[in-house]
Amino acid sequence: MVADWKSRAKAKRDAILNSIPTEWRLSNIPSPEEQKDVTGPYIQQFLTKPEIEITETDAVGIAEKVAAGSWTAVDVTKAFCHRAALAHQLVNCLHEVFFDAAIASAKALDEFYAQHKKTIGPLHGVPVSLKDQFHVKGVETTMGYVGWIGTFEGIREDPRRGKFESEMVRELRNLGAVLYCKTSVPHTLMSGETVNNIIGYTWNPKNRYLCSGGSSGGEGALISLRGSPGGYGTDIGGSIRIPAAFNGLFGIRPTSGRLPYEGMANSMDGQNSVLSVVGPLATSARAVRLLTQTLLSQEPWLHDPLVVDMPWRDAEEQAVREIVKSASSRGQLAFGVLNSDGVVMPQPPIQRAIATVVEALGNAGHKVIEWKPPAHQRLVDIVGKTWIYDGGKDVHDAFALSGEPLSTQIKLSYGDKPIEEYKASQISANNIAKRRFQKEYLDYWNSTAQETGTGRAVDGIIMAVSPYPAARPEKYNYYGYTSVVNGLDYTSVVVPVTTADKSKDRYIDGFTPINDLDKKTFDDYDADLYDGAYASVQIVGRRYTEEKMLAIAEYVGGLIGK
Template sequence: MVADWESRAKAKREAILNSIPEKWRLQKIPSAQEQKDVTGAYIQQFLNEKEVAITETDAVGIAEKVAAGEWSAVDVTEAFCHRASLAHQLVNCLHETFFDAALASAKDLDEYYAKNKKTVGPLHGVPVSLKDQFHVKGVETTMGYVGWIGTFEGKPDDQRKGTYESEMVRELRALGAVLYCKTSVPHTLMTGETVNNIIGYTWNPKNRYLCSGGSSGGEGALIGLKGSPGGFGTDIGGSIRIPAAFNGLYGIRPTAGRLPYEGMANSMDGQNSILSVVGPLATTVRGLRLLTKSILSEKPWLHDPLVVDMPWRDAQEQAILDIVKSSSNKGQLSFAVMRSDGIANPQPPVARAVNMVVEALGKAGHKIIEWKPPSHQTLLDISLMTWRYDGGKDVHEAFALSGEKISPQVKMSYGDKPREQLTAAQVAANNVAKRRFQKEYLDYWNSTAQETGTGQPVDGIISPLAPYPAARPELYRYYGYSVWVNGLDYTSVVVPVTTSDKSVDKYADGYTPINDQDKEVVDCYDAELYDGAHVGVQIVGRRFTEEKMLAIAEYIGQLLGK
């Protein structure tokens, strides 16, 4: 298996492209210099009027149209298969397509609807894309590793190969969703850029000089090009939120144990100090809500031992709606703003986006205070240690299956070979340090009740989730703005805010970096190159506040005119 990994990668890359029907192939793929932005009018030119109408409707609108009998599941599925095919050719965002199986599923759904005059479930006929960690029957899962091609997670003789499905896949099918593609990831999943030796680099469709984010970068790029109305990614250090922000989308990182991860492929499986979580990305908040609420309606806690028995809570969402609709002084939310974590300052477009959210909420009458928490450097050190427990043994063994080269983005964290593993005592000590820091942070959050004027601690924290609008290749070097949320296991929702503007997004004259880390962030800023790139921020809530944070994110989106 080790021999000639490049030929195996090339064959797989060509197979992905060849799975796209000839009628949907583009004759010429423009360079980034020729066509920087391939969203909107550019990709629309390859679609007919009905396909544009379907693919530019959000997940809720699609579910409503299909349920009303206005659109067939087959027509919807074919439109998204077409647009996803275009998206892949433009930005390299797919690992797998299974369009024939999707159209067969859609046909079955249409026949059910015609016979019973009702839908199978709330996602009836809604296409849903999946990050290439989900196992789907008859579809390969490589997770970007050449050595996983033709195997089940690197095991060539595993009986689950080709037959096994992840728990959430089963639930999505039961809800009526149409599954049709799996999206690209960086090998190992442990970088904010999506790159592997199979498909190469996944580019940002809004600005193809920049990355689409990672590790759910294929999801971000595909949904950003409206080749999917919504899909599921995972997040252990920002991997849902980074692609959401970089592609102008909404995305939610739920608390661990809210949604089912059972049966999915992963890196460093068994590292339980900071768990990877699964969550949706979509073009609208109501799309996120539909996907989340639908999965919870399947009672995933009955099938995944790590999921908490917590059905969707309308009351938590309604409480926010009641506050923002109230005209009394009690109708006031309170937020903290973290303009900097003290380690690296956000670049000018990100700082402006944070200010835009603060100003919109302040203008609407809500209370804003400055967030001055315990040291984020301490939390970052604790968090990064968890990913070095095994010294890189897991990821290096996966690379060794084929002998493939390691991307520079991953080598930055894991080097060329495994390092010394931590002892059980060291792991235990890190877990104790994490728990103590969580308690310290909790106490600080509670203390903000003295500042808000509402008698309650802040409802959420407005924060960058990366110092960049979208990073340049090989220059995503600082993860502190996303990782702190994972270290504390908080709920976080990304809200798209604006786009980079070279005429206004400039460092102040004489700006002096606060340290070497900040200097690295400053040095990679290029206002001209970033111009037009999406900029988002995250709104962070306490643990298990998914309904509340989605309601707040939707409200902020409305204030911003989204």
């Protein structure tokens, strides 16, 4: 059995590499000691000038160039296929490569454009990458499990194998997007580090001593290397926001039911207390907006029973733009800032990122107050229980298909074998506790109207995504800053702010950790090792405020030069 899973994993790993054209292969992959940062000039050396121009244009710019006839879909697709191939060789970020099918799709788009002198949709010719949860016809979905190789979600004879597509895939095709690769995930999806027994570890392109985040870590790494202008991940405990933050990207965790999840692979399917949601990551805030708005134009509520009938609301984002134009004090935005959740203090680069955003907003005349909500740890504990309702049976059954071992990161949550499942009465009690906390938090949010001076409660909360700029391998130990948002089911946007600087980012003299977990985070900090890593924040809004929060993300990004 051991030899079998290893040989199957190796065959799959080799197949991924062999699907890359020979002329795009790298003869030498430098070690992190030789080349820590493989973004920017390093990866550019393997590309032509036209390829660099195309791949360093954001999704909005690509859509405009193709619509104007300046670029063809084929040229754009080939450029991103090339850069994605390079990215995978440098950081292990791909699970599936289907470049030939993508180029064929792009040719069909160019033929349509030549004949009709118009695009088939707003994403016409825009390459879009997908986390390896999306089912695409003719393409495998392993979700990082060796036991899923050659199957449909672990079932070998399932008639859907190779034929079925997720609802969002159908919608993206309708919009004119070109699908060309699926990106790496940690097996089970339940980790802030991306590692599995098929491709190994997905490294952070900016600092290859660090992780790319998880569970949409392949998306984060690929987009950071500009091997994709934008793609889609999922988030049940931070899995969009963590990779976005660790890779210097914009991203959004929408409220559940805003974007379609129908027909996607998942872990613990049927656990409905805290739903996984799908959302985009991209190189610019406006690109994230494009990848959100265009999906809503497909009326996904007609095809996914869990999607809310809520078209894109221009008025919500316009209201933000009108506020920031206003000169009156009552016309300014208001934010709460959470410097620490009282459990783990963010490491110095993240502290500085938060302070940078607060200072920029203050200088622009906006109001920032201290955020003093109900204790987050209460909800973090509630959310954590939802991940083991079934005692780990779902994930252990998936590992048992091949006999492969769990990674160290996954063992932290699921151990070596399943435990006792929760009873229905225990699940009900946890759901009641979650709802009561949500109400308590909502009441606190509303109470801030008395403090902001704007006549309304805060527009968003500025806080860390993670205590780390990017975690060191096997050292992602705290998910409280992200999972609390999942428990509240709030909308959250990630804004890249700065990079770690060993000359600036030190703990204050006399810093005393408040508990063992905080001490571990303190002890794990290495200013020299982190130097140059991205440091980002999330800005959290109320439920179903995607338009508003994306407008805020774009505005805040502009204030800090992003």
